Amino acid sequence: MSAGNEVSILDGNTFVVSDRRGDMDATPTENHGLFLNDTRFLSRWILTVDGLRPTLLSADDLAYFRVQFFLALATGTIYVDSHLSIVRRRSVCDGFREDLEIVNHDRQPVTLRVRLEAASDFADLFEVKDKLAKKGELYHEVENGHLTLGYRREGFRRETIISSSMPGEVREDGLSFEVYLEPQSSWSTSLDVSAIFVRAIRDQKPRPCGRLRDEEQPELGRSLATWLDGAPRLVASWEPLGHIYKRSLIDLAALRFATGVTPGALPAAGLPWFMAVFGRDSLIASFQALPFAPELSATTLRTLALFQGQKVDPFRDEEPGKIMHELRLGELTAFEERPHSPYYGAADGTMLFLILMEEYVRWTGDRALARDLEAEARAAVAWIDEYGDRDGDGYVEYERRDAETGLDNQCWKDSWDSIAFADGTIAPTPRATCELQGYAYDAKVRMARLAREVWGDPGWAAALERQAADLKLRFNRDFWIAERSFFALALDGKKRKVDALTSNIGHLLWSGIADDDKARSCVQHLMSDDLFSGWGVRTMAATEGSYNPIGYHVGTVWPHDNSIIAWGLRHYGYKAESAMICRAMLEAANLFRGRLPEAFGGYPRRETHYPVEYPTACSPQAWATGAPLLFLRTLLGLDSDGRHLIVDPAIPEPLGQIELLDLPGCWGLMDAFGRAREATREPTPPRTPAGASEAS
Amino acid sequence: MEGTEPAKNGAAPTVAPTPPRSANQLSGRLGIVVDGKTIAVLGFDGGGATQLPAEGETRANVFITSMDDFQRMARGELNLVVASLRGGLSLRGDVGFAVRALRALQAGMPVQGLGEPSAPAKTKETDHVGGK
Numbered sequence: 001m002s003a004g005n006e007v008s009i010l011d012g013n014t015f016v017v018s019d020r021r022g023d024m025d026a027t028p029t030e031n032h033g034l035f036l037n038d039t040r041f042l043s044r045w046i047l048t049v050d051g052l053r054p055t056l057l058s059a060d061d062l063a064y065f066r067v068q069f070f071l072a073l074a075t076g077t078i079y080v081d082s083h084l085s086i087v088r089r090r091s092v093c094d095g096f097r098e099d100l101e102i103v104n105h106d107r108q109p110v111t112l113r114v115r116l117e118a119a120s121d122f123a124d125l126f127e128v129k130d131k132l133a134k135k136g137e138l139y140h141e142v143e144n145g146h147l148t149l150g151y152r153r154e155g156f157r158r159e160t161i162i163s164s165s166m167p168g169e170v171r172e173d174g175l176s177f178e179v180y181l182e183p184q185s186s187w188s189t190s191l192d193v194s195a196i197f198v199r200a201i202r203d204q205k206p207r208p209c210g211r212l213r214d215e216e217q218p219e220l221g222r223s224l225a226t227w228l229d230g231a232p233r234l235v236a237s238w239e240p241l242g243h244i245y246k247r248s249l250i251d252l253a254a255l256r257f258a259t260g261v262t263p264g265a266l267p268a269a270g271l272p273w274f275m276a277v278f279g280r281d282s283l284i285a286s287f288q289a290l291p292f293a294p295e296l297s298a299t300t301l302r303t304l305a306l307f308q309g310q311k312v313d314p315f316r317d318e319e320p321g322k323i324m325h326e327l328r329l330g331e332l333t334a335f336e337e338r339p340h341s342p343y344y345g346a347a348d349g350t351m352l353f354l355i356l357m358e359e360y361v362r363w364t365g366d367r368a369l370a371r372d373l374e375a376e377a378r379a380a381v382a383w384i385d386e387y388g389d390r391d392g393d394g395y396v397e398y399e400r401r402d403a404e405t406g407l408d409n410q411c412w413k414d415s416w417d418s419i420a421f422a423d424g425t426i427a428p429t430p431r432a433t434c435e436l437q438g439y440a441y442d443a444k445v446r447m448a449r450l451a452r453e454v455w456g457d458p459g460w461a462a463a464l465e466r467q468a469a470d471l472k473l474r475f476n477r478d479f480w481i482a483e484r485s486f487f488a489l490a491l492d493g494k495k496r497k498v499d500a501l502t503s504n505i506g507h508l509l510w511s512g513i514a515d516d517d518k519a520r521s522c523v524q525h526l527m528s529d530d531l532f533s534g535w536g537v538r539t540m541a542a543t544e545g546s547y548n549p550i551g552y553h554v555g556t557v558w559p560h561d562n563s564i565i566a567w568g569l570r571h572y573g574y575k576a577e578s579a580m581i582c583r584a585m586l587e588a589a590n591l592f593r594g595r596l597p598e599a600f601g602g603y604p605r606r607e608t609h610y611p612v613e614y615p616t617a618c619s620p621q622a623w624a625t626g627a628p629l630l631f632l633r634t635l636l637g638l639d640s641d642g643r644h645l646i647v648d649p650a651i652p653e654p655l656g657q658i659e660l661l662d663l664p665g666c667w668g669l670m671d672a673f674g675r676a677r678e679a680t681r682e683p684t685p686p687r688t689p690a691g692a693s694e695a696s
Numbered sequence: 697m698e699g700t701e702p703a704k705n706g707a708a709p710t711v712a713p714t715p716p717r718s719a720n721q722l723s724g725r726l727g728i729v730v731d732g733k734t735i736a737v738l739g740f741d742g743g744g745a746t747q748l749p750a751e752g753e754t755r756a757n758v759f760i761t762s763m764d765d766f767q768r769m770a771r772g773e774l775n776l777v778v779a780s781l782r783g784g785l786s787l788r789g790d791v792g793f794a795v796r797a798l799r800a801l802q803a804g805m806p807v808q809g810l811g812e813p814s815a816p817a818k819t820k821e822t823d824h825v826g827g828k
Contacts (some may be wrong), residue, residue, distance in 0.1 A: 155783035199759075199783040306795055308802045311772065327777070334781035341777035357716045372721065 010090045011065045012257045012327075013206045013268055013275040014195075016096050020059045022069040022088040023047060026121065031128060031272060032192060033120075034160070036094060038276065038330030040093045040128060041160045042149075043194040044119035047088070049102070049112055054086050061677065063224060064254035076198045084110070093196045095160075101188040104181035105556045112181065116191065117174040120153035120160050126329035126338055126687045129273060136331075138174040142546050143182035146696075147175065150198075156334050157198035163615040165190040173229060227253045231292050234632070237656030240590040248628045251620035252289060252428045256296075261306055264299035270598060270621030277342075279304055279329045279349030280412060281622050283356050283562060288626030290356075290363055291633050291663055293406060297360040298369055304353055305376040309344050309383070314401035317345035317410075321383030323353045325410075338405060345407040347388060350380045351439035358446030361454065363640045364633035365666025381447055381464070382442050390430055394474055395491060396440050397432035411436060412561075413504075418553035419490050424545030427492035434487045437475050438511030444468040444513070451640075485521040487514070501541035502524060502559050509568025519572045525566060527577050534605020535579060535588045536562040542602070549602035549612070556614055559585055560623035563630035570634055575650035582631040583652045589628055596624045633659065636674045640665055649674025724755030724790070726797045732764055735749065738807060740797055745807040752785040756789030 008017045008087075016037045018024045021218035024032035026043035029263035034042035041497045047054065054071035054178045061067050067090040072082040074627045083106035089099040105109050122138065136153025147170050149160040166189035167178040179187045227249065254267035259277060267289070268274065269281035282304070286297040309322035316339045317325075328340035339345075354377060361370045370377070388396035400406025408416050411433045419427045444464045451461035479487045481497055487505050505522045508514045514522060525531055530541040540547050562585050569578035589596045598621040601612030618624075635658060637648030645667050651658060657675040722740040725748065729735070734757070737748045760766050761784045768774040770786070776798055779785035787794040801807060 156781065157783060197783075199786055262793050263792075306792070306799065310799070329777070329781060331781075334778060336775075336778060341775050341781075 005157055007059050007067055008271060009067050010254055011092045013096055014092055016092050016276060021056050023072060028114050036195045038328045039158055040122055040123045042193060043121040044117055046117040048115045058464050072579060095193045098191045101186055103186040103188050107183045109183060110181050112179045114177040114179050118162055120149040122158055124332045126332050127439040142170050145170055156331055159196040159198055159512055161194045161196060163192045164563050224253050233661040235659040236696050243594045244589045244628050248625050261301055262299055262302040266300040266303055267622040268295055270618035279323045279325045283352040285622035285626040287356050288630040291638055292629050294364045294664060297356055301357055303374050307342055308376050315339050316343050317401050317406055319387040321379035323349040323669030325349055345410050347396055347410045347436055350383050351443040354380050354447055355445035358450055362642050363665050367454050370450050374545045395432040396436040397430040399430035415552045415554035420500055420546040422544050427490055429493050431490045431492060433490040434479050435507035438508045438513040441513040442511040472513050475513055486525050488520050500544045503537045503539050506568055508546055508565050509572050523574050523577055531626045533557055533602050534587050534610045537565050538602040550614060555597040555602040557602050558599045559627035563627040566634045567630055577651050579652045582635050586631060596627055598624050636672050638672055645670045646674045651676045702818050722796055722800060724793050727754035727757040728766055729759045744807055756794035758794060759786040770801040
């Protein structure tokens with residue numbers, strides 16, 4: 001995967017970031033290295049031939065886990081061709097393997113000194129990000145032709161072992177080879193770089209690392225080829241859509257993360273900083289991908305259930321029944337300088353867990369999962385009222401329990417300035433953002449369905465439905481800003497309405513908590529120039545005091561946000577508006593070469609022929625990767641009633657015809673077709689669209 | 697770092713863990729290995745854990761530095777992830793079962809006192825060391 005001057009390959013939470021020559025030279029501004037489990041195991045890896053760094057000819061991304069670099073040794077003049085070709089072929093696993101080949105194209109023999117400089121700083125990802133100093137001891141060992149780079153701090157010990165298939169000189173700072181090449185001959189060696197967890201426990205073998213990643217590696221489940229073959233087949237008359245779809249599937253495959261504690265893989269959040277299990281991100285990405293890869297949802301649900309909160313732990317923001325937010329495996333987590341073991345500071349993850357569970361069961365018919373996780377579901381529902389509602393006012397709100405390490409904002413807009421009044425004033429905590437109430441409502445409605453249909457508890461189902469109805473009534477009263485005709489972004493710590501106009505109101509349509517008349521007003525705001533940039537709905541309207549088109553959550557456009565909004569618009573029957581968002585975002589995706597970034601600038605489309613990149617956006621990022629999948633679902637109006645596939649297309653003219661073949665679900669495999677015709681604006685009730693037809 | 701704090705509204709601290717949720721789904725034998733020796737095997741069957749003779753096949757083994765650490769972990773005083781990252785804990789065999797079992801213990805599943813060291817139990821296992 002190439003971005004700017006960097007090339008990244010990855011597999012689960014292992015990734016290698018280098019420059020385009022394949023060299024790694026970590027500096028405060030270059031985040032190069034081999035990273036595994038949130039630790040940088042290699043920070044320097046530089047190839048020289050006769051003391052010179054080869055120049056780049058090309059870098060080929062063969063697959064997300066494999067890359068090859070074609071290099072040559074410069075002659076110093078454009079009039080003399082290089083006679084040396086150098087190829088570095090690199091594959092990632094729990095380390096990486098690099099096959100280095102040098103070819104002498106000359107008619108004369110040549111003797112070369114080939115050298116690979118190696119070093120590691122064993123930085124925790126947060127140390128890299130926050131520029132923190134190490135507290136332990138670095139060491140080196142040379143033994144049996146292997147170079148070991150190590151780090152220890154009490155029982156925390158990590159090593160990088162570097163070995164070569166060809167004999168060479170191994171020193172503490174790298175490996176060197178004297179190479180004699182006859183004319184038209186080549187020399188090669190395989191370099192293994194293995195990342196090792198060293199444990200003090202007797203009888204415990206070091207963790208095996210450095211296996212070559214190949215397409216048959218079993219622990220990732222399906223190989224890339226099988227993964228692609230197993231996904232529904234897309235036939236689209238708008239040619240870029242096929243490329244966008246395939247890019248999403250490949251990126252989703254790359255982001256698959258096998259935890260080892262549950263079968264299968266779930267989506268990690270994003271490269272480079274978020275190659276970890278995240279509650280919210282994994283849940284939303286799984287939701288987006290559900291019609292295409294339902295197994296991701298099952299693994300996400302089972303994994304998050306395993307780590308469901310059990311007690312009140314202020315450091316980790318843990319509470320009984322709460323779904324975790326983030327699990328990290330680096331040194332700062334090990335020494336509890338960061339709370340990610342796991343950290344529970346997200347107020348939405350628990351409701352999203354319930355929402356995905358019902359959606360998954362309804363789509364796949366896998367009632368066994370719901371039966372297996374009934375206790376966890378009940379605990380999660382209990383969390384909503386017992387702990388999510390911190391002050392007993394009937395709304396879910398959040399406030400971090402540890403001021404030093406906890407997250408200030410525990411909703412998806414988790415940057416410090418995201419929850420602000422229209423005049424730009426930051427809202428004091430605790431904050432009850434509007435979408436949290438929508439999620440709570442939706443979660444209870446969905447759990448009522450499972451309680452009645454799977455768990456055989458109609459009494460609880462009725463109670464949940466009463467609670468949901470009451471919440472909807474109160475919410476439409478307490479969050480509505482009559483003078484501006486939209487829902488407040490939040491209620492702040494003083495129960496004041498935080499009156500900024502934001503994209504959060506779009507999530508309320510997904511949840512179904514908004515009254516129809518109020519939804520209509522919100523739709524008008526969402527599609528107005530203030531919120532809709534022409535590329536997508538901005539996180540914050542251009543009219544608001546905090547608006548910044550390149551502010552992380554205060555003006556940028558987020559693809560996942562738009563995918564949820566577009567899906568929500570469909571629920572309320574706003575097909576044309578939904579299609580407009582889908583079309584704009586897919587056109588943006590095309591201009592981003594098929595891969596939507598985490599976020600991009602909120603500048604008006606009429607001013608920019610291309611969407612403006614956000615400087616530090618993650619790419620690929622799981623829920624941005626999943627967004628085109630949810631756009632496809634939205635365009636075709638795909639839903640399940642628990643038995644049949646429902647297809648209710650609303651496709652704008654430029655997108656022509658869309659066919660999705662072999663959609664998996666409780667019906668087995670089914671095809672869905674749609675073609676452009678004038679979309680209607682007739683409202684349809686949520687999740688049972690009027691005029692919907694069963695699939696062919 | 698774990699501690700107590702008012703749960704909400706300044707009410708009394710809530711430190712007692714909730715009852716084990718998935719305990720009724722747990723079934724299998726978990727070996728506890730300290731210093732290379734299996735010091736106990738816990739049998740999980742339905743809602744509780746029973747100490748069994750430290751012999752025979754296990755579904756998973758917990759390798760841990762000391763019995764004291766195991767007891768701290770079972771009481772919820774030692775975080776599983778932290779212990780694993782610091783080299784003091786490793787799980788082998790059916791890791792998912794091991795994590796569920798340990799979490800159930802941490803959540804208050806009753807278990808009798810643990811036995812004396814004995815010969816290592818045979819583990820029907822595949823290699824796995826935490827993390828990924």
